[in-house]
Amino acid sequence: MDFLNAIFVQPFADMAAAPDFLLQVVWEGLVGGVLYALIALGFVLIYKSSRIFNFAQGIMVVFAALTLVGLTEKGVPALLALPLTLLVMLVLAVTIERAVLRPLVNQPDIILFMATIGITLFLIGFGEIIFGGENKVMITRELMIPTDSITLDLFGGFVSIEQKDLTSVIGAVLLVAALLLFLNRTKTGRAIRALGDDHQAALSVGISLSTIWVVVWFIAGVIALATGIAWGARAGVSFALEVIAYKALPVLMLGGLESVMGAIIGGLAIGILEKLFEVYWGQPLMGGNTEAWFAYVVALIVLLFRPQGLFGERIIERV
């Protein structure tokens, strides 16, 4: 009885007793969720346009953030380092398209997936040699990101909101809005969606596969840079950041591999749910650190009912 009470009653009683703390937890989860959504968005874009499950998205986040910080350490002013980093991501996108993707066109999915793991390993080694493996501090001040915190008085308590978290949420919203505009309103965006719908048909009306792949990987690089700045401001920049790629995978499962909307909603849902579970169930009952697997279990349960994720394309199979 005690056990059931601890699972089903106590957590909700705690939530009701301290609504300000609950709100704080939800906010923390929301900020994490925004970042998961961003990474998942990078995955979705590449998957949609090329059916490549890009495992390297996580390391691209680290690589972009490291390049930015590394350049400023070398004495480049921050506002110049930002476009330079974007240039590096563009070069990376072109290189990957030329050296890896083009020779592997038409190979089975798993081969391309393994190739992106190869890219991951290469970037890990390359980044460690150039920038070193130690934890670096994100240049929040130089990028004019405020670092104070706002305290709101609510429910007789207070909720503290870090300004850099607020900035990253707003930045993410703007980025996603720009991305949706780009995908829906421009010629290139339409070409990307056409490739996602049907490769053969898109090729036959003259859409260039290699150009689109470079564009898509570059956009993924831009998203990676934004994620890297936001996450780096919270936790510093190091190769440990790579693990957030693993946090984005269940988001993909939940939202569906092809859906931009799914990535956003799935990311927010997973961010908030895993924080709530960790604080109210994980720490008191299971010794904590449940964030490592909770998202996967949620996604697994959803998949049992909807095998294509919440927003994925319906899977139609023919013999």
Next chain:
Amino acid sequence: MLYRTAGQFKTSYAADHALFPVRQDAILLGVVLILAFVVFPLTASEFAFRALLIPVLIYALAALGLNILTGYAGQLSLGTGAFMGVGAYACYKLITLFPEMNIVVAIALSGFFSAGVGALFGLPSLRIKGFYLAIATLAAQFFLVWLFQKWDWLYNYSASGAIHVPNISMFGITVAGPRAAAITQYYFVLAIVCVVTFFAINITRGRIGRMWKAVRDMDIAAELVGINLMRAKLTAFFVSSYIVGVSGALFVFLWRGAAEANLFDIPLSFRVLFIAIIGGLGSILGNYLGAILIVALPVIISAVPAMLGLPLASATVEHLNVMIIGVLIITFLIVEPHGLARFWAVIREKLILWPFPH
């Protein structure tokens, strides 16, 4: 000419179905076995046993387990490391709970724990496919590694959270633990790997193997011709996880000597997956070729700067190593996406005709 099959007549149905329909294959295998059982143990140094021979065998066994699931039954799994962990922890608990148990029995039994867990996490494969399934197996990976850390009963409440292999002897010879000789451990691993490989070859050749291949090639079509999908997929998960679990037990007991939970984290899963893919999916031989490549490469690469007299810090060598392996993986995938086993098949075709071009 070297591989001439002319004159080798099959006069009975059984002969046609023999394990080695071509005589040269059997001879070649004999040579490899003599090398493995006689030549290597006589010539290898302590370092070669610990850094090359034993890990190659153990990784090859793990890749064989994964290959049965991914290469034969077509179910992509990224949780191999965690299933190896289940085997290792199960073996540790068996050995410490029943100290008088023979280690061969303990290893064989620990495979069943891993197989059970594997079949349990294989259940979603009945509903989900492809990359969705791959991510679902990551659930097993993260959940199990978390469990290895948090459930202190598993590591007998030791303060460090690590498991240490005690000295275990069999028939008066120490086979595992700090006092065991490398050559004994090598023979022990080699014997188990040979037995498991023999069974694996025969399973994949037989009715069950054909069932798996049908499911791999197209599961709906397989279902329509009367294959029970649930049985096919779950047996694949069961057999695969059994072999992976055995390799995990060997990994800790006969090679590492001690293990922490994060040893079984995702890099291990990926390394095994690399071996299976670079070796060749859907082939038994490929696992050995892939394991030789993946285990030997870092050893060779880290030895090269010292031989050339380049003054490189060990950390730099480590990072260069990772980079080069990344490049090599991509290169191998581009040059031969079907793996090293296909290379061998091509060479064999050429040798049959040699010295004539056609």
